[in-house]
Every structure is written in structure tokens, then in C-alpha cells.
Amino acid sequence: MCVLQETKFSKFTSFLFVLPYLVVFVAFLLIPLIFGAYISFHDWDLLSSTHKFVGFGNYAKLFDPSTYFHSVFMNGLWNTIKFVIFSVPILIVGGLLLALLVQHLPDKLKGIFRSIFFISYAISVSVIAVLWLWLLDTNSGLFNHLLAKLGAAPVQWLTSMPYAWISIVAATVWWTVGFNMIIYINALNEVPDELYEAGSVDGATPWQKFWSITLPSIRPVMVFTIVTSTIASFNIYGQPYLMTRGGPGTSTKVLLMEIVDQAFVQRQLGIASAMAIVMAIIMIVISIIQFRLTRNNEGNEA
Amino acid sequence: MRKPKKSLILIAVLLGILFLIPMVWMVATSFKTDTEALSSMSLFPKHFTFDNYVYTLFGQGLDVPILRWLFNSLFVGIGGSLLVVMIDAMAAYGLARLNVPFKKFLLPMFINTLMIPWVITFIPLYLQFGNMGWLNTYAALIFPYTANAFGVFLLYQFFRGFPKALEEAAVIDGANKWQVFIRIVLPSAKPMLWTLGIFTFMTIYNDFLWPLVSTNSIELRTITTGIAIMQQGSFVSSYGKLMALTTLATLPMLAIFLVGQRQFIKGITQTGIK
Numbered sequence: 001m002c003v004l005q006e007t008k009f010s011k012f013t014s015f016l017f018v019l020p021y022l023v024v025f026v027a028f029l030l031i032p033l034i035f036g037a038y039i040s041f042h043d044w045d046l047l048s049s050t051h052k053f054v055g056f057g058n059y060a061k062l063f064d065p066s067t068y069f070h071s072v073f074m075n076g077l078w079n080t081i082k083f084v085i086f087s088v089p090i091l092i093v094g095g096l097l098l099a100l101l102v103q104h105l106p107d108k109l110k111g112i113f114r115s116i117f118f119i120s121y122a123i124s125v126s127v128i129a130v131l132w133l134w135l136l137d138t139n140s141g142l143f144n145h146l147l148a149k150l151g152a153a154p155v156q157w158l159t160s161m162p163y164a165w166i167s168i169v170a171a172t173v174w175w176t177v178g179f180n181m182i183i184y185i186n187a188l189n190e191v192p193d194e195l196y197e198a199g200s201v202d203g204a205t206p207w208q209k210f211w212s213i214t215l216p217s218i219r220p221v222m223v224f225t226i227v228t229s230t231i232a233s234f235n236i237y238g239q240p241y242l243m244t245r246g247g248p249g250t251s252t253k254v255l256l257m258e259i260v261d262q263a264f265v266q267r268q269l270g271i272a273s274a275m276a277i278v279m280a281i282i283m284i285v286i287s288i289i290q291f292r293l294t295r296n297n298e299g300n301e302a
Numbered sequence: 303m304r305k306p307k308k309s310l311i312l313i314a315v316l317l318g319i320l321f322l323i324p325m326v327w328m329v330a331t332s333f334k335t336d337t338e339a340l341s342s343m344s345l346f347p348k349h350f351t352f353d354n355y356v357y358t359l360f361g362q363g364l365d366v367p368i369l370r371w372l373f374n375s376l377f378v379g380i381g382g383s384l385l386v387v388m389i390d391a392m393a394a395y396g397l398a399r400l401n402v403p404f405k406k407f408l409l410p411m412f413i414n415t416l417m418i419p420w421v422i423t424f425i426p427l428y429l430q431f432g433n434m435g436w437l438n439t440y441a442a443l444i445f446p447y448t449a450n451a452f453g454v455f456l457l458y459q460f461f462r463g464f465p466k467a468l469e470e471a472a473v474i475d476g477a478n479k480w481q482v483f484i485r486i487v488l489p490s491a492k493p494m495l496w497t498l499g500i501f502t503f504m505t506i507y508n509d510f511l512w513p514l515v516s517t518n519s520i521e522l523r524t525i526t527t528g529i530a531i532m533q534q535g536s537f538v539s540s541y542g543k544l545m546a547l548t549t550l551a552t553l554p555m556l557a558i559f560l561v562g563q564r565q566f567i568k569g570i571t572q573t574g575i576k
Contacts, residue, residue: 011403013479017396018408020389021454028427028449029415035426101317104310115563116318120325122559124508126529127548131328133533134541140340142327174324182567235421238510242530256421256511263425264515273425280419287417 040274046267058274069262069271075250076258077279083254084233086169091229092222094173095180102181103188114185118178125175125238132171133158133243164244164252171239176232180225187221188214223294227287234283255279328552332545339541354546365536366520368547371528376554378443378524379507383499385444390453391495395487397454398461399469400479409458412451428515442516443524447506453498456569460494461487497569500562507555525551 040058042051061069102113123131135142136157144154157167191214199209215222237256240246246253259279263272331339332354334347342348359369396402397409423446431442468490472482488495513524523531529551537544559566 011401014396014400014402017392017400017479017483018402021393021412021448022408024389024445024448025412025415025451028446029423029451032423032426032430033418035430036422039426039429098317101310101314104307105314106307106311109311109314113314113318115560116321118563119556119559120321122504122555123325123552124526124529124555125510126526126533127328127552130529130533130544130548131324134331134545135324135327140541142323142343145343174321186567231419235419242533259421259425260511260515263428269425269429273422276421276425280422283419283421284417 036273037277039269040277042270044268044270044273046263046269051270054270058271059278061271062274062278069275072258072262073255073275073278076253076255076275077282079251079253080234080236080255080279082165083168083236084230086165087172087233088226088229090169090173091177091180091233092226094177095225096184096222098177098181099184099188102185114182117181120175121178123175126242128171128175129239129242132167136167136243158244159248161248161251164248168236168239168243168252171243172233172236176229180229183221183225184218187218191217219294223291227290230286230290231283234279234286328545329549331541332549334542336540336542339545340539351542354542355550358543358546358550366523366528366531368525368528368532368550370521371523371525372550372554374440374443374522375507375525375551378440379503379554381440382444382447382506383502386448386450386453386502387495387499389448390498391457391488391491392483394454394457395461395483398458398464399466412454415451416455424512424515427512431516438517438519438522440522443513443522444506446512446516447502447509453502456498457491457494460491464490493565493568496562497565500558500566501569503558504555 039051041053041055043054043057044051058069061067062073064070098117102110102117105113120128136144138144138154138156138159141157143157147154155163157163195213195217196209199213204212235256236254237260240252240254241257244252246257255275256279259272259275262268262275266272326345330345330347333350333352334342335349335351335353338348357364393412397405402408427446428437431437436442464487468486469482472486473479477485507524508526509524510526510530513527514530517523517527520531529547532547533544537547
């Protein structure tokens with residue numbers, strides 16, 4: 001039975017449902033995408049009205065080791081990758097451990113602790129940064145006061161290495177690990193009880209059950225969190241911008257900070273757009289590799 | 303089996319304290335005077351004061367409109383969420399149920415853009431908004447968030463799984479598709495619409511880079527970008543005032559979080575995983 005008739009007028013009124021989204025999609029996503037690529041092929045000074053076409057010139061500069069832009073780009077990219085490598089494993093393993101912990105608590109306590117570990121996710125990045133700046137303040141911050149009580153010397157948390165990275169990673173983990181925990185709690189709830197019962201019948205230890213039942217069951221969810229956490233970490237900006245200003249030196253200046261600097265401080269929109277596009281391509285490639293790797297593993301096991 | 307449970311609870315409590323300390327410290331500091339904030343490590347203020355809040359919101363000597371910033375954030379957050387929920391629900395329903403021309407082309411185009419990192423778009427968006435004279439307007443703080451296909455994808459999946467019988471009954475009773483959409487479909491999708499609304503509000507309210515780039519008038523700052531200004535400006539070592547400001551900025555999100563946590567969690571777990 002087809003109750004929705006298909007006249008031309010009907011098609012048109014159906015199209016009206018999609019039209020508002022289509023308009024904003026084209027105006028604020030599709031056009032910027034094409035325009036962004038167009039800008040990256042030009043020598044585009046923000047203050048100048050003429051923009052010279054340079055083809056792949058901006059991209060060539062990024063990969064030519066003798067240019068200033070190359071060193072800026074590589075420094076930012078390398079710092080961003082460092083942050084991804086430091087933060088993602090903690091966000092994944094930490095999120096899973098928190099989920100397992102909450103899962104094994106008595107039912108009455110589950111909800112409370114789930115909220116406690118998740119609630120910091122509601123805070124905005126500038127609040128996170130200002131709050132942690134205060135906690136980590138060399139002279140009057142809580143951390144150094146506690147260290148002093150233990151008899152330890154004060155640490156320059158934000159202006160010396162490796163503490164600047166430790167601080168940024170710690171603040172980020174505290175902020176977002178609860179998000180992964182929530183996803184894992186849900187995934188753990190969906191592992192069928194019969195699997196564990198069968199495991200018990202076979203005399204499996206809790207450790208064996210975890211490795212051979214729990215982990216394989218939640219693998220798709222783990223892939224999802226690895227990909228989303230990697231993307232989120234790649235987009236890091238606010239924490240180093242506000243907490244360390246990219247310092248000490250430029251050792252925590254991440255790629256997004258370099259791009260924003262090139263665009264709005266140096267006003268070189270062409271080179272900044274090229275940097276943004278290369279960054280996006282790297283992110284997409286990494287996501288695809290992460291999906292592929294895990295799919296291959298599944299293939300091998302079957 | 304009892305013993306391991308007790309040790310687990312102990313671990314959970316210790317970790318819980320660790321997780322709560324930063325926020326408790328923020329609120330505790332906000333009730334201290336600026337001098338006490340710097341000198342005392344006590345959780346409870348010696349001189350409990352609301353002055354930081356009063357000064358932050360209504361301060362006479364203050365040269366920035368913090369109350370306005372809070373209003374801006376709530377306005378663009380709520381306005382943007384309503385807009386997103388409305389246009390995404392329409393598009394998702396159209397694609398899931400109606401005979402929309404070019405459907406086979408539009409749907410994959412929308413969904414494929416979910417893969418594209420937003421970093422590509424903020425520079426061209428800045429130029430576009432500049433050309434339209436829309437920098438430093440509420441439009442700049444709302445419209446870029448409406449293009450995200452996440453909501454269309456979320457609701458499309460929901461509408462696909464929604465039983466057709468109700469809609470067909472309404473059509474037989476003589477309702478046209480707009481009436482069906484407004485009277486039957488939207489009410490049934492309420493939980494999903496709330497989920498999308500909360501997600502969108504959170505994204506807009508907490509966003510940092512785009513509002514920083516697209517506005518420079520002090521009147522049009524959001525609270526999230528305003529905090530950065532205050533931290534580097536007149537509140538630089540006034541930690542009592544700074545913490546009052548961050549507490550104020552966090553309150554709307556906490557309220558939404560406590561009320562809408564279930565919707566929010568549902569939204570997280572229903573997207574992209576399956």
C-alpha cells in the first residue's frame with residue numbers, strides 16, 4: 001500500500017523538507033570546502049585585495065625543508081602527534097578501566113560514580129585551562145602546596161619540560177576520559193551474560209574471561225573510541241593556547257595554533273589553508289588506517 | 303566475594319575524590335577573597351564572601367560586560383540548537399520517508415561530510431562571513447554549526463526504524479505530510495530531538511576557536527572566549543574572581559548535564575557505534 005502519492009507537486013513539497021538543511025549545508029560546508037581549496041592555491045594576504053595564483057606553491061613550501069613555513073608546519077605537526085601519542089592510550093585504557101570499575105560496583109553506587117567520572121566533560125575548554133592554570137600555579141597552586149607538604153620542591157608545571165606536556169595531558173584526560181567510559185559502560189552492558197556463564201562452566205578465570213570474552217565483544221566500540229579520541233586529540237588547541245602559550249619555547253605549540261597564527265597573525269591565508277588541508281588529509285588517512293587495521297584483525301581471527 | 307567489592311569501592315572513592323578535587327577547588331576558591339585565594343590552602347574560606355560573584359556580574363569598575371557574555375552564550379546556544387533540531391528533523395524525515403528528488407545523491411553526500419575535519423572550513427568561513435559583513439554578529443555565532451550532518455544522520459536512523467502504521471493511519475484520516483510530520487512524527491521523536499538539542503547546545507556553548515576568530519567586539523564575546531580575555535586581562539591573578547567567573551560559566555552546562563544526562567548518554571551510545 002502506498003498512501004503517499006507521487007505527483008509532481010507532492011515531490012516538490014517533499015523537497016521542501018530537505019531544502020532548509022540543503023541551504024545551510026551548501027552555504028556553510030560545501031562552499032567553504034571548495035573555497036578553502038581555492039584559497040590554498042593562492043598567495044592570499046588577508047589585507048591585500050589581489051591574490052596571485054600559485055598552484056601547489058603553498059604546499060611545496062610546507063614540504064621544502066629550506067623554508068620557514070616548513071619548520072613551522074613540522075614543529076606544529078610533530079607536537080600535535082606527540083600529544084596524540086601521549087593522550088590517546090590513556091583515554092582508551094583509562095576509559096575502559098573506569099567503565100570496568102563502575103560496572104563492578106554495587107548497583108546503588110553505579111549511577112553516582114558514573115556521574116562523578118563523567119561530569120567534567122560538561123566544562124568548556126577555557127574553564128578547564130583556567131582552572132588547571134590555577135591548580136598548577138608555581139607559587140600558589142594547589143599541586144605545589146601539596147608537594148611542599150610532602151617536603152618536595154615546587155615544580156614549574158607549565159614552563160618546563162616534560163611537565164608542560166604532563167600538565168596538558170592530565171588536564172585533557174581529566175576533562176574527557178569520562179566520555180569514553182560512558183561508551184564502554186554501554187558496550188559492557190551489551191555483552192550477553194550467557195557468554196560469561198559458558199566461560200564459568202569451562203572454568204575460566206576472571207582474567208581469561210576478560211581477554212577472551214569481554215575484549216573481543218567490545219572490539220567495534222574500542223575501534224570507534226580510538227578513532228574519535230585520535231581525531232579529538234588532533235584538534236587540540238585551547239589547552240596549550242591558554243595553559244602554556246605553546247611554551248616553553250614552541251615545544252607545546254600544536255599544529256592548529258600554528259595554522260591560526262599563520263592565518264590571523266601573519267595574515268597568510270593561502271599557506272594557512274594549505275596547512276589546514278594537509279592536516280585534514282593526515283587525520284582522514286589515520287582514521288582509515290585505524291579502521292582497516294582492526295578489520296584485518298577480525299579477518300585473521302575468523 | 304565480599305572482600306574484592308569493598309576494595310573496589312575504596313578505589314572508586316579515591317578516584318572519585320581525585321576527579322572532583324579540581325571542581326570543588328574552583329567553587330571553594332570562588333568564595334574566597336583574592337588575597338586568601340593566593341595564601342590559604344584551606345578548602346573552606348576563612349572569610350566566606352559573595353563579593354567575587356557580585357563584582358563579576360555587576361562590578362562598577364569592570365570594563366567588560368560579563369553578564370552580556372553569559373546572555374550571548376545562552377542566546378546562541380539555545381537559538382542554534384532550536385534551529386538545528388528543526389532543520390535536521392525536517393531533512394531527516396524527508397530523506398527517511400518522503401519521495402525527495404535526488405535522495406540517492408543527497409543522503410550519501412550529507413553523511414560522507416561527517417568524515418571531513420572542520421579545520422578545513424574555518425578560514426574560508428571567516429572570509430565568507432567577512433564578505434557578507436556578518437563577522438561580529440549573532441549570525442556568525444550560530445550558522446556555521448547548522449551545517450553539521452550529525453543531527454541529520456542521527457534522526458535519519460531513528461525515522462528509518464519508526465513504524466509506518468501511525469503515519470499511514472493519519473494520511474488515511476486526511477492529514478497532509480506537514481500535519482503528519484508535526485502531529486505524529488515530531489512528538490514520537492521527542493527523546494531523540496532532546497538528545498540532539500543538548501549535544502548542539504553543548505557544542506555551541508563550549509566552542510572556543512570559532513567565536514574567537516569570528517568576533518572581536520567585546521560586546522559579542524561568548525562566556526567561553528570571555529574567560530580567556532579575563533584570564534589574560536584584568537583578572538590575571540585575581541583567582542577568587544576568576545573562579546567565580548568559571549563557576550558561573552559552568553553552571554548552565556552542569557544544570558543541563560544533571561537534567562539531561564540520560565538523553566545525552568543515549569545520544570552518545572546511539573551514534574556511529576552500530
